[in-house]
Amino acid sequence: VTHRVTMLAYPGAQMLDVAGPLEVFARTSRWIEEHHGRQAAYLVEVVASEGGEVEMSNGLRLIASRAISDVQRTDTFLVAGGVGWAEAANDPGLLQSVRRLAGRTPRFGSVCTGSLILASAGLLAKRAATTHWAYLDVLSRIEPNCHVDRESIFVRSDHIFTSAGVTAGIDMALALVEADHGRSIALKIAQELVMYLRRPGNQAQFSRHIAAELKESPFAELQSFVLENLDADLRVAALAARAGLSERQFVRRFSAEIGTPPAEWVRTLRLERARQYLEQGTPALKEVARRCGFGDEQALRRVFQRNLGILPSDYAARFG
DNA sequence: GCAAGGAACCGCCAAA
DNA sequence: CTTTTGGCGGTTCCTT
Numbered sequence: 001v002t003h004r005v006t007m008l009a010y011p012g013a014q015m016l017d018v019a020g021p022l023e024v025f026a027r028t029s030r031w032i033e034e035h036h037g038r039q040a041a042y043l044v045e046v047v048a049s050e051g052g053e054v055e056m057s058n059g060l061r062l063i064a065s066r067a068i069s070d071v072q073r074t075d076t077f078l079v080a081g082g083v084g085w086a087e088a089a090n091d092p093g094l095l096q097s098v099r100r101l102a103g104r105t106p107r108f109g110s111v112c113t114g115s116l117i118l119a120s121a122g123l124l125a126k127r128a129a130t131t132h133w134a135y136l137d138v139l140s141r142i143e144p145n146c147h148v149d150r151e152s153i154f155v156r157s158d159h160i161f162t163s164a165g166v167t168a169g170i171d172m173a174l175a176l177v178e179a180d181h182g183r184s185i186a187l188k189i190a191q192e193l194v195m196y197l198r199r200p201g202n203q204a205q206f207s208r209h210i211a212a213e214l215k216e217s218p219f220a221e222l223q224s225f226v227l228e229n230l231d232a233d234l235r236v237a238a239l240a241a242r243a244g245l246s247e248r249q250f251v252r253r254f255s256a257e258i259g260t261p262p263a264e265w266v267r268t269l270r271l272e273r274a275r276q277y278l279e280q281g282t283p284a285l286k287e288v289a290r291r292c293g294f295g296d297e298q299a300l301r302r303v304f305q306r307n308l309g310i311l312p313s314d315y316a317a318r319f320g
Numbered sequence: 321g322c323a324a325g326g327a328a329c330c331g332c333c334a335a336a
Numbered sequence: 337c338t339t340t341t342g343g344c345g346g347t348t349c350c351t352t
Contacts, residue, residue, distance in 0.1 A: 236328065248342050251329065263328055263350095299351080 002043050003180065006074035006101070008114075009064060010049035010094065012084020015056045016166045017111040018046060021078060024173035027189050028181065041181065047071055049094045057082045068097045076176060077105040081112025081132060089120035089142075099123065107176070109161030111169030112280075118162070119143040129162040130155045133281040153276060165280030218257055219243065226266060230273055230293040234266045270294060271303050278316040285312055 005025050007018050025042040032041045048054045048064035055061050079098065088094055098121045102108045110118050115131035118124050119142040128147045131139045140148050149155045154163035154172040163172040170193065178186035217223060222243050226234055239262055240250035255261045260268070274292045277283065289300040297312075304312045 246342050247328095248330090248344095249340085252341090255329085261329060295351080302350085 001041075002039065003041060003076065004074045005042050005044045005076045005078065006071060006105075007044070007046045008049065008068055008077070008079045008098070008117075009046050009054050009056065009062055010080075010082075010084050010088040011054050012057050012082050012087065013054065013080040014082035014112060014166070015058050015060055015062070017080035017082060017114065017169055018056075018062075020166050020170040021111060021173035022046075024170055024177060024189060024193065027192060028177045028185065031185065031189060031192075032181070049088060049091065049097075057084065068094070068101060071101055074101065074105055075107075077101050077108035079108075079110040079114035079117050081110065081114040081116075085113040085116050089117045095121040107159040107161065109163070109172060109176075111163050111172070112165050115139060115162045116142060118160075119146060123160070124162075127157040127160055128155050129157060129160070130164050131162060132165055133277075133283055153280075165276075167276060167279055219254060226269065230266075230270055231291055232293065234293060236262050239266075266293075267303065271307055274300060274304070274312070275315070278312060285316075288312070 005022070007022060009018055022044045025044050029042045032038055045065045046062065047066055047068045047070075048062075050067055050069070052066060053061055053063050095117075098117065102118070102121070102123055108118075108123075110131075112132045113135055115124065115129055116135060116139060119129070119139055122143070124139075124143045124146040126145050126147075128149055129139065130136070130149045130152055136148055136150050139146060152164070153168040154161065154175065156175070161172050161176065163169045174186050174190050177189060222239060225242065226239075232238075236251060237247055239254075240247040243250050243254075245253065251261060254265075258265055270292045274288050274294070277288045277291065285297050285300060289295070289297050292300070294300040294303065300312055304310060304315060308315065310318075
């Protein structure tokens with residue numbers, strides 16, 4: 001059974017928003033063909049706001065398979081983000097097409113500022129959604145009835161998926177794959193991507209999938225708590241108490257099970273979360289530090305410097 | 321970038 | 337006799 005994924009591009013759309021999720025679907029397809037001998041699971045296509053050719057935000061001229069107005073049906077419809085979102089959101093014809101296609105698609109969503117286009121089309125009323133950091137307020141302005149989630153990397157509201165940034169778009173695509181083909185395949189693809197992207201350290205940027213992996217661990221509950229409360233007191237004594245073990249025993253068991261001692265594990269997750277925030281556009285470093293549980297900016301800076309050899313501000317400038 | 325105090329980690333050991 | 341537990345203290349790393 002072929003599942004069609006349609007990605008909308010428009011002038012000034014962000015190429016990575018298109019490429020990231022499509023990469024996930026493409027890899028999943030290939031993996032399933034190789035391991036199950038089945039026909040490709042996903043057929044991906046990029047459609048243009050109009051005509052067949054759009055200039056992306058990086059200057060690349062992308063030739064789309066067709067215009068969105070020509071698409072009769074698809075199974076998953078995604079809208080990319082990018083600097084051109086505002087023009088796209090002011091194009092009544094395009095919004096009409098977006099509404100029409102979303103209306104006849106089992107599920108649809110957006111990456112980054114693509115949410116603003118969905119909102120402009122009136123598709124996010126009474127929905128939970130998110131978008132790029134810097135545009136959360138714009139989102140509530142466009143659609144006052146949208147429940148804007150300011151914390152999440154990506155948000156699902158029934159059949160509508162919105163995500164915060166490029167890496168979040170990948171994360172969201174993985175969630176769609178998980179819904180279609182199950183957790184184990186989604187995890188495999190996530191791992192493959194992590195290797196492909198050569199992200200050192202760990203895979204925590206795919207937060208949801210790490211969370212899935214945690215289900216296997218005897219410390220699952222504790223780990224989910226940590227994942228969801230990175231700004232809480234997560235010193236060893238506190239964690240041990242939460243786990244109902246003596247400190248000594250906790251450190252011993254945790255290290256044996258997880259492979260890293262608790263404090264280090266927490267620090268790694270905090271760093272990874274901070275990277276996510278910086279990659280999705282930078283709120284004040286102070287705010288990043290607070291949300292991730294680093295006491296202050298200095299602590300954040302030290303951990304970055306030591307683990308990545310780069311300052312947070314430089315990291316944001318380079319990847320954000 | 322430094323000193324001083326604190327937290328984390330882990331080997332060791334005795335008790336359960 | 338083996339395994340698990342948890343206190344102790346030294347070293348290292350981190351925070352202030």
